[in-house]
Amino acid sequence: MPLRTGIVKDERYMRHETSAFHPESPKRLEAIYRMLESPDMQGKFVLIEPRYAGPEEIGMIHEQWYIEVVAKTAGKPHTYLDADTETSPESYETARLAVGGVCNAVDAVVKKEVDNAFAFVRPPGHHAEADRGAGFCLFNNVAIGAMYAINKLGLRKILIVDWDLHHGNGTQHSFYDDPRVVYFSTHQYPYYPGTGSVQEIGRGRGKGFTVNVPLRTGPGDNEYVKIFRSILQPVALEFKPDLVMLSAGFDIYFKDPLGGMKVTPRGFACLTRIILNIADACCDGRLAVTLEGGYHVGGLTDSCKTVLNEMRGDTHVTEDELKQMEAEANPYIDKIIEAVKDQVRPYWKALQ
Ligand SMILES: [Zn+2]
Numbered sequence: 001m002p003l004r005t006g007i008v009k010d011e012r013y014m015r016h017e018t019s020a021f022h023p024e025s026p027k028r029l030e031a032i033y034r035m036l037e038s039p040d041m042q043g044k045f046v047l048i049e050p051r052y053a054g055p056e057e058i059g060m061i062h063e064q065w066y067i068e069v070v071a072k073t074a075g076k077p078h079t080y081l082d083a084d085t086e087t088s089p090e091s092y093e094t095a096r097l098a099v100g101g102v103c104n105a106v107d108a109v110v111k112k113e114v115d116n117a118f119a120f121v122r123p124p125g126h127h128a129e130a131d132r133g134a135g136f137c138l139f140n141n142v143a144i145g146a147m148y149a150i151n152k153l154g155l156r157k158i159l160i161v162d163w164d165l166h167h168g169n170g171t172q173h174s175f176y177d178d179p180r181v182v183y184f185s186t187h188q189y190p191y192y193p194g195t196g197s198v199q200e201i202g203r204g205r206g207k208g209f210t211v212n213v214p215l216r217t218g219p220g221d222n223e224y225v226k227i228f229r230s231i232l233q234p235v236a237l238e239f240k241p242d243l244v245m246l247s248a249g250f251d252i253y254f255k256d257p258l259g260g261m262k263v264t265p266r267g268f269a270c271l272t273r274i275i276l277n278i279a280d281a282c283c284d285g286r287l288a289v290t291l292e293g294g295y296h297v298g299g300l301t302d303s304c305k306t307v308l309n310e311m312r313g314d315t316h317v318t319e320d321e322l323k324q325m326e327a328e329a330n331p332y333i334d335k336i337i338e339a340v341k342d343q344v345r346p347y348w349k350a351l352q
Helices: 011-015 026-036 064-071 091-110 143-149 169-174 220-241 266-283 297-312 320-330 332-346
Strands: 005-008 079-082 085-087 116-119 158-162 181-188 210-215 243-248 289-290
Touching: 005 091, 005 297, 011 026, 011 091, 011 210, 026 297, 064 091, 079 169, 085 091, 091 116, 091 143, 091 289, 091 320, 116 220, 116 297, 143 158, 143 169, 143 243, 143 289, 158 220, 158 266, 169 181, 210 220, 220 266, 220 332, 243 266, 266 289, 266 297, 266 320, 289 297
Parallel strands: 005 116, 116 289, 158 181, 158 243, 181 210, 243 289
Antiparallel strands: 079 085
């Protein structure tokens, strides 16, 4: 029996417009939506309607004055929040719809209307800080979704996995001293936005609950699988989240124009399986995935497809295959794995 996988998709997400040649364009979602309508995908997913999040919900993460700054761009021609973060007349509304889409996906998963869900929204979110937009992001969709799960749905512990090429500075900072949320990120480093060193492990009561795996260019499927299985998996199983959220950026795809990673569509399915295994073991499979980056449109589409098929259980990467990949990972990756473990070992028995 396939699982019930929800998807958030809505034509209104195209209304956030960026200038010509900006990599974060509506064409990304247009291609994904076409894939969802293809004969082998059509009708397989439960449609989750998005809604417009209000300032109170967005305010669980963002400063009200910053929300006002974005609100004031409504109806105005192109403005810039930072060098590469633009708004168009309908960007504010679209960003509210992205937040509301993720919250509704979380809602559907937690209330068991679906087994898991993927929110295909834009603009993306993980670079957005409490008081500023950055890196193509206006509001931090995933961080707000996590706070929604805690404040509105009464969940206690959330695991956020972020495999986007870039470090999710906004998400990390949202929960830096908060032990209710584990934030685990793999990312190219040093690179935009500059944060995400191994030493950044959280603060105060949140110490050990931020886990950063900064990577030079080059890692592919096997190396990512090894990192996920040797760091994320033990930490997550010990943390026992009530919900797993994923910031799914596909700019680690091997042909992505912005990145230097070598992950294939099959590799994305493997990483998804590791995350699904964690969700199955800890929280009855509850997983809410949100689109972040990914700028090779064909690769983005193919990879979203393999992730969805894995989520629905139409494909199932076996434990044997994951073990094999781990064994075949290039040993250069061991050094960074050990460095990360050294940093967070005092906080996790599973790493001791
Ligand atoms: Zn990215």
